[in-house]
Amino acid sequence: MTATTATVVAGGPSAWATAAASVLQVGAVALGGPLLLGLMGKVRARAEGRTGPPVTQVLLDLRKLVRKEAVRADQASAVTALAPRLLVASAAVAAAFTPLVTTRPVVATGADAFVVVYLLLMGSVALALGGLDAGTAFGGMGSSRAMTIGAISEPALLVGVLALAVQSGTSNLPGIVDASLAHPGWLASPQRLLALAALVVVVIAETGRVPVDNPSTHLELTMVHEAMVLEQAGPDLALVTMGEAMRLGLLLGLLANLFFPWGIDASVSGPAVVVALAALGAKTAAMAVLIALVEVSTAKLRLFRVPELLAGGFVLAVVAVMTGLVAR
Amino acid sequence: MAGAPLDLVQLSAGVVLAGAVLALWRRDLRALTSVLALQGCALATLAIVLAVHNGAVGLGVVAGVVLVAKGFVIPGLLARAVRAAPGSRETAPLVNVPASLVAAAVLVVLSYVVAGPLTALFPSPLTRLAPLGLATVLLGFFVLVTRRKAVSQIVGLLLVDNGVALVAFLLTAGVPLLVELGTSLDVLLVVVVLQVLATAMRARFGQFDLDQLRELHD
């Protein structure tokens, strides 16, 4: 499969190079995700006038958690153990062939928008099942809330990417990024702007940021994600945090490359990859800082208002698709 | 038409439809008036681009009228009405916001289907954009039917009107000048009439909410 892919991408890099690039992408997401989380925490703290923990705090937390003993609820089944692993695995697979550093990742022909979205969805479902498994009230409540949000945000994500797919004539993510590189004028087209607005809403919901969820709250009335993982501890919690951080890195990176593709590598040659890595870091860091700054100045929405926000994102995505269909 | 002018036209048409979605999304009545102003300016931009592209002086005049009437005067009047009335939020629409947004998605798709014959008759980049105008009309209709505040209803009416104007510009680059001017002025007059009525009603009822209009029904 990898061999045929390499020949399909005419004149493209060798199978080994693409595989190496994909491994690099997974590594970048695995390391970059926690750093982005740390950066957001730092920016929030600074904006609020505190010094705040260092940017590497999330990584340090992870190291601490991994060393702990695994503790699981008595009633928990294998799902509790499986869910964090599935979350990380799905994020890693998605990261392997999403165009983050290069538009020539391994199995590039299979890097369809639908595949990536469904991989992400698989992670969410696994996490929700994990939350339900222990049978506690908080876990169930968190899972139920997370699914309520996910039920609208996942379709919106799909439709939002579809709007770009309509414009580029392909639902292959590397293909979309290639096409946007070739047509810089597309950035100002109405469907792009609408899709961007929709996807920003979706990414904020998917990564559990204010105003949809507050990652730093442990108030039972408001928490969504934190309630869901309340029963996880030790290495399991480390995996969950890791998985969530990878999703954040993945989604921000995807968003950045779909709308601002400049700097991404298209040939898998040494120096270009280094530049692409730096560009990815800069773009995602800039977005993380923006999100953190908005978070500081925004109040979390009441839970029943969240569907309103997401439905708005969904409609914007639908409108973007239609605009794309009519304004080709 | 192609290149930068077409991009601008597409962008303006997209802004008009996005404005209609925003109007369904936001409950803040002040935000609605800014949405209308934005739509008015987008419509005027579109008309100006078309006028320059076609070398049509009449259309340029229409664009000016649209800019003044729909971009500034009407939103300004509405904004004044919102400031004057207490309670500047749409608190209890007949259909809640998430449901109406989902309905909006359906309406948008519907308009795309309905507009099929238009693009079939004369497939050009401009006629292909007509579904955006139709969708704006449908969304405006939806706002009108489901919202209770007087200002929201006027906004719905104006959304319908902006959608119609968008379709008119896209399909025909402006119907005859007289008719086009008549339309713009009529809308202005209707808004003035409604303003007068709203003021009169506020003078009688203290504040003015269509919920209080319950005397006439069967």
Place this chain on the structure above:
Amino acid sequence: MLVTAVLVVPLAAGVLAAVLPWRRSVGWAMVLANAAVLGLGVSLAVRADHHQVLVALDGSLRADALSAFMVVVIGAISLLASVQSVRYLEVETVRGGQGRRHASLYSLLVQLFVTCMLFAVLAANLGALWVAVEATTIATAFLVGHRRSDKALEASWKYVVICSVGIALAFLGTVLVYFAALHVPGHPTGGSVLNWTSLLHASRHLDPGVVRLAMALLVLGYGTKVGLAPMHSWLPDAHSQAPAPVSALMSGVLLTVAFYALLRFKAVADGALGPGYTRTLLVIVGLSSLIVAASLLLTQHDLKRMLAYHSIEHMGLIALGAAAGTTLAVAAVLLHVLGHGLAKAVLFLASGEIALMEGTTEIGEVPALLARRPLLGGVFGFGLVALLGLPPFSLFVSELNMFRGEMAVGLGWAAGLSLLAMAVIFTAVAAHGRHLLLGGPGAGPSPTSRLVGAPLVSGLVACAVLGLSAWPLQSLLYAAARAVVR
């Protein structure tokens, strides 16, 4: 010259009323002006009868038989209404404490309203027709709310909002027709694309898909102004709250002026699509209007609201007649337009007089009219008989011929359904009428002033004469029908 005069005379009268402080003589000047419109209309009709199409103002005004007929209808009913206006303003300004300025404004708006309607039926351009119909909404908005009561303001709010939306949809339909006409090879471009004659000429070559969409929007949009279901809800409110002469004008002619627009567009659409499509649309809105009217008439307890629902009923009947679309049916539709206009105007004016005399229009509070006010009661009774479509009034003849037309094109089932709805309406009117008219005299009979009685009686007599023999109009009606029937 003649055509221009039709517009100038009522407009000049309105300006006169606005400038002069209101007194009775100014009111009579309005009556005179509207009588002149009727006279001009008749002379237009005579010419049109001789197949003469008059054109004025560089071809922007055009009077064929249909236009001339509508001018006659507008002239006749605005004449009746303006006589009652004199009395309404006199009582209101003296009793109601409303100033003379108010009366001047009222007269100006009424004359503007009449002028807009006349312009609508005389416009050669279907776009100009749209502007005129829209302008009637603006002119009448303040007239509906003229009394400034809570209910009147509510009614005019609803009226303006609903009708503006409807008329916006009609504009969209007009734009689509324009778009279709632009892409007919050899069709003139520029301002004359929407000219009735050239549009009708090109109708065979219009794109069917676009015209289908346009006609649906036009039926919905102008149907709002006509008061056809499902966009009828403004009508009972506006008609019940407006001053009686304005109600008479709105119900008697404004509705049918909007329907006139539909007739014109129907001819264009039929050319492009054949008669089937528009027929289906009109049957749907016509039957649903009849059903709405029949189901809501039973529960009415206000005279003017009851009359308003009758308007919805008759507009439904007219829509069905137009759906049939044969020359006979359309001629009957036009006769019905005139007959219904006269009868409805008389009834609204009578109810206005009742409101002035009794202080209310609640059916329950004005019993035994025949015994207490013989003339008013009699007029009301005969008016109801006319509305029910009983002989000798012209509505009987026109309904009969509309049914014949519907049978001829296979719409017998629709005719049957409408007869069923009319049976329900009959019982409702019988119940209302019995209470309103019959009963023992509480006090002796009190006379009604001749100023009030004259227009009421003459309107009813005209309606009855037309019912006995349509001879003065026969050829005109057929000529008018042929203008929109192929």
